[in-house]
Amino acid sequence: xxxxxxxxxxxxxxxxxxxxxxxxxxxxxxxxxxxxxxxxxxxxxxxxxxxxxxxxxxxxxxxxxxxxxxxxxxxxxxxxxxxxxxxxxxxxxxxxxxxxxxxxxxxxxxxxxxxxxxxxxxxxxxxxxxxxxxxxxxxxxxxxxxxxxxxxxxxxxxxxxxxxxxxxxxxxxxxxxxxxxxxxxxxxxxxxxxxxxxxxxxxxxxxxxxxxxxxxxxxxxxxxxxxxxxxxxxxxxxxxxxxxxxxxxxxxxxxxxxxxxxxxxxxxxxxxxxxxxxxxxxxxxxxxxxxxxxxxxxxxxxxxxxxxxxxxxxxxxxxxxxxxxxxxxxxxxxxxxxxxxxxxxxxxxxxxxxxxxxxxxxxxxxxxxxxxxxxxxxxxxxxxxxxxxxxxxxxxxxxxxxxxxxxxxxxxxxxxxxxxxxxxxxxxxxxxxxxxxxxxxxxxxxxxxxxxxxxxxxxxxxxxxxxxxxxxxxxxxxxxxxxxxxxxxxxxxxxxxxxxxxxxxx
Amino acid sequence: xxxxxxxxxxxxxxxxxxxxxxxxxxxxxxxxxxxxxxxxxxxxxxxxxxxxxxxxxxxxxxxxxxxxxxxxxxxxxxxxxxxxxxxxxxxxxxxxxxxxxxxxxxxxxxxxxxxxxxxxxxxxxxxxxxxxxxxxxxxxxxxxxxxxxxxxxxxxxxxxxxxxxxxxxxxxxxxxxxxxxxxxxxxxxxxxxxxxxxxxxxxxxxxxxxxxxxxxxxxxxxxxxxxxxxxxxxxxxxxxxxxxxxxxxxxxxxxxxxxxxxxxxxxxxxxxxxxxxxxxxxxxxxxxxxxxxxxxxxxxxxxxxxxxxxxxxxxxxxxxxxxxxxxxxxxxxxxxxxxxxxxxxxxxxxxxxx
Numbered sequence: 001x002x003x004x005x006x007x008x009x010x011x012x013x014x015x016x017x018x019x020x021x022x023x024x025x026x027x028x029x030x031x032x033x034x035x036x037x038x039x040x041x042x043x044x045x046x047x048x049x050x051x052x053x054x055x056x057x058x059x060x061x062x063x064x065x066x067x068x069x070x071x072x073x074x075x076x077x078x079x080x081x082x083x084x085x086x087x088x089x090x091x092x093x094x095x096x097x098x099x100x101x102x103x104x105x106x107x108x109x110x111x112x113x114x115x116x117x118x119x120x121x122x123x124x125x126x127x128x129x130x131x132x133x134x135x136x137x138x139x140x141x142x143x144x145x146x147x148x149x150x151x152x153x154x155x156x157x158x159x160x161x162x163x164x165x166x167x168x169x170x171x172x173x174x175x176x177x178x179x180x181x182x183x184x185x186x187x188x189x190x191x192x193x194x195x196x197x198x199x200x201x202x203x204x205x206x207x208x209x210x211x212x213x214x215x216x217x218x219x220x221x222x223x224x225x226x227x228x229x230x231x232x233x234x235x236x237x238x239x240x241x242x243x244x245x246x247x248x249x250x251x252x253x254x255x256x257x258x259x260x261x262x263x264x265x266x267x268x269x270x271x272x273x274x275x276x277x278x279x280x281x282x283x284x285x286x287x288x289x290x291x292x293x294x295x296x297x298x299x300x301x302x303x304x305x306x307x308x309x310x311x312x313x314x315x316x317x318x319x320x321x322x323x324x325x326x327x328x329x330x331x332x333x334x335x336x337x338x339x340x341x342x343x344x345x346x347x348x349x350x351x352x353x354x355x356x357x358x359x360x361x362x363x364x365x366x367x368x369x370x371x372x373x374x375x376x377x378x379x380x381x382x383x384x385x386x387x388x389x390x391x392x393x394x395x396x397x398x399x400x401x402x403x404x405x406x407x408x409x410x411x412x413x414x415x416x417x418x419x420x421x422x423x424x425x426x427x428x429x430x431x432x433x434x435x436x437x438x439x440x441x442x443x444x445x446x447x448x449x450x451x452x453x454x455x456x457x458x459x460x461x462x463x464x465x466x467x468x469x470x471x472x473x474x475x476x477x478x479x480x481x482x483x484x485x486x487x488x489x490x491x492x493x494x495x496x497x498x499x500x501x502x503x504x505x506x
Numbered sequence: 507x508x509x510x511x512x513x514x515x516x517x518x519x520x521x522x523x524x525x526x527x528x529x530x531x532x533x534x535x536x537x538x539x540x541x542x543x544x545x546x547x548x549x550x551x552x553x554x555x556x557x558x559x560x561x562x563x564x565x566x567x568x569x570x571x572x573x574x575x576x577x578x579x580x581x582x583x584x585x586x587x588x589x590x591x592x593x594x595x596x597x598x599x600x601x602x603x604x605x606x607x608x609x610x611x612x613x614x615x616x617x618x619x620x621x622x623x624x625x626x627x628x629x630x631x632x633x634x635x636x637x638x639x640x641x642x643x644x645x646x647x648x649x650x651x652x653x654x655x656x657x658x659x660x661x662x663x664x665x666x667x668x669x670x671x672x673x674x675x676x677x678x679x680x681x682x683x684x685x686x687x688x689x690x691x692x693x694x695x696x697x698x699x700x701x702x703x704x705x706x707x708x709x710x711x712x713x714x715x716x717x718x719x720x721x722x723x724x725x726x727x728x729x730x731x732x733x734x735x736x737x738x739x740x741x742x743x744x745x746x747x748x749x750x751x752x753x754x755x756x757x758x759x760x761x762x763x764x765x766x767x768x769x770x771x772x773x774x775x776x777x778x779x780x781x782x783x784x785x786x787x788x789x790x791x792x793x794x795x796x797x798x799x800x801x802x803x804x805x806x807x808x809x810x811x812x813x814x815x816x817x818x819x820x821x822x823x824x825x826x827x828x829x830x831x832x833x834x835x836x837x838x839x840x841x842x843x844x845x846x847x848x849x850x851x852x853x854x855x856x857x858x859x860x
Contacts, residue, residue, distance in 0.1 A: 352735075363734065367720045370719075375723060
């Protein structure tokens with residue numbers, strides 16, 4: 001470990017400790033940030049990254065430890081104090097107000113005014129300059145933020161941070177909602193910030209991003225910094241994973257046998273269209289086959305899944321399971337046909353976070369366990385516990401409140417729901433979003449096992465590598481059209497991106 | 507599907523075992539974070555109020571007859587609040603229950619209905635409940651399929667039902683002359699008025715349905731996360747309609763009880779009952795945003811306000827003072843609950859989030 005007492009350190013954190021009740025979220029974190037560097041903070045879910053960020057941005061107060069800012073010991077009592085020091089934070093959950101314009105969002109809380117009257121022209125002018133600086137001059141200051149894509153909402157969030165006079169920008173998983181193209185723009189912005197001497201603390205799950213833009217790395221595990229201020233150039237990725245997880249991850253995507261030619265087709269989608277979103281989609285999935293949809297945000301990939309599942313009502317086209325046509329726009333029909341969906345936004349679309357695990361695991365099946373209308377919670381708990389053991393979800397406590405689980409374990413609960421139900425078709429939208437490296441590998445294994453047991457699986461991920469690694473066959477999408485369909489053995493990430501770029505341009 | 511040997515666990519035991527083992531909140535915190543614990547808070551409040559009553563009004567307050575008076579006065583709002591608990595647990599709201607109660611009382615006491623009920627008085631009860639269910643069905647269809655937010659849809663019903671009641675009754679008070687009906691409700695069982703029994707039975711049935719049946723599970727799931735429930739295959743729209751029908755049915759039952767107590771049906775019955783019912787539900791610990799509902803809490807909330815009313819009346823204090831006290835209690839109770847709920851949330855999720 002390099003103990004760096006660089007005289008020009010902008011931020012020095014020493015021995016930071018923060019406890020919640022009896023849970024120790026931070027147990028001694030050490031961190032140095034120099035002006036103009038990109039300092040990556042790595043760690044699995046629960047390692048303490050969010051708590052560290054919240055402490056630096058004034059949302060939490062540390063119990064012990066020291067924070068020095070430009071060499072002076074400071075206490076950061078609240079978010080305003082952080083901003084006054086020059087620390088701005090971009091949270092993972094977008095914190096923009098949908099109903100306000102871009103300019104209103106950017107100057108929210110520090111409006112430009114004279115005697116209570118807003119200076120709208122000035123605000124718009126400065127917003128235009130910020131958008132220019134962030135590489136999005138096409139975004140008009142008066143546009144309502146609710147109409148923007150998540151990626152562009154993030155730009156607004158970033159512009160808001162830059163509207164303050166800042167020296168340090170904290171970014172919490174900024175790339176989670178972005179596509180390859182948008183990530184490139186994000187990195188361009190980060191470069192520009194650092195060139196102006198602004199330091200960036202960059203949190204991400206994606207190791208390859210850190211290689212691209214990081215200067216130094218601090219790795220957190222169980223609330224401790226297990227590696228502080230490592231230089232990216234001297235630290236190969238394979239050394240980082242064991243630091244984060246304590247284990248080595250070699251084969252993320254297990255090899256498996258090809259699908260038999262005579263396997264029956266389970267899911268058949270013909271000429272499916274949703275006006276204004278996607279058009280004429282044909283696809284079929286055999287028993288035991290994993291089919292992936294690859295494309296950028298806005299290509300219609302999630303909407304296709306949701307329409308197949310009946311969450312959206314198709315304008316034209318049919319969805320057949322085992323040869324039987326499903327009633328369009330009916331989730332109940334899809335569920336009765338043994339179709340299951342693990343939605344993109346697990347927390348807002350999938351789970352009852354305040355309820356115990358077993359009530360989430362049996363959300364599709366509690367009526368089946370019930371005797372008449374009378375719930376049988378004992379049977380529900382037993383079935384859940386069984387699945388939790390099978391999925392190696394520890395501790396196997398079905399009564400635990402779902403909110404307290406990590407992202408990976410919450411994803412397993414979604415899988416458990418459909419395993420208990422029994423599915424012939426499983427639709428997975430972003431199965432590993434917000435899931436840390438170690439748990440990802442487990443989830444990939446589970447998906448493969450499900451397919452091997454004869455389930456037809458349809459998967460979407462914003463990580464093309466994941467789609468290609470998991471699926472047998474891939475459909476490449478752009479602008480709501482299927483551009484190409486081929487076995488994943490015949491195409492790589494570059495091939496997909498080439499297709500997508502050409503398709504989008506056409 | 508599963509062996510019939512399992513017995514449903516009591517709510518108390520399941521609550522205790524859901525406490526995450528990782529962090530150990532203090533006993534007080536734990537007691538308040540369980541739903542039984544929230545009720546303990548209400549029970550303590552109720553006991554304090556009874557002590558105040560006993561000290562200030564003495565024997566006038568502390569006697570069985572007065573206790574029964576309190577229970578009887580609590581019963582109408584109580585039944586309405588049980589229906590409201592279902593709607594609020596699912597994340598909805600029904601502001602029309604008071605008006606619907608008035609409309610039900612008017613229709614059930616129409617001369618023609620009373621004549622038809624001459625030989626069979628329960629007909630009046632059926633009519634009152636049917637009117638309530640019909641109004642609830644209308645609310646539910648407009649909300650679930652018409653996609654109008656519950657607040658607006660039921661405010662519209664609040665106005666329309668009151669107006670309809672005035673039109674039907676021509677703003678006249680309709681005296682209840684059906685003796686079978688009046689005799690029944692004047693009667694008692696084991697010295698306790700039938701009105702109180704109806705409240706008790708409605709509450710018991712409500713508790714059972716909310717906590718022990720698939721219907722109750724759907725209700726909580728929709729309130730907790732409607733999208734998740736829908737994507738898991740729960741028929742959210744249909745269920746929403748049922749919930750407003752329950753609220754309407756409870757308003758209909760309340761109308762029957764009001765008819766018996768006042769021996770008249772008028773369009774002004776049930777004025778502002780929706781607010782009393784919502785106050786009792788929320789003070790009881792049911793979350794206004796849905797996802798968590800407690801019938802026991804609602805019953806205690808209703809009793810709390812009824813006792814407050816009685817204590818003030820016994821001490822000859824004006825109803826204006828009483829309203830102020832009521833306001834303070836509502837705000838105080840909800841602030842207290844939020845404090846404990848927040849502590850619970852930060853102690854269980856703060857440690858887990860990374």
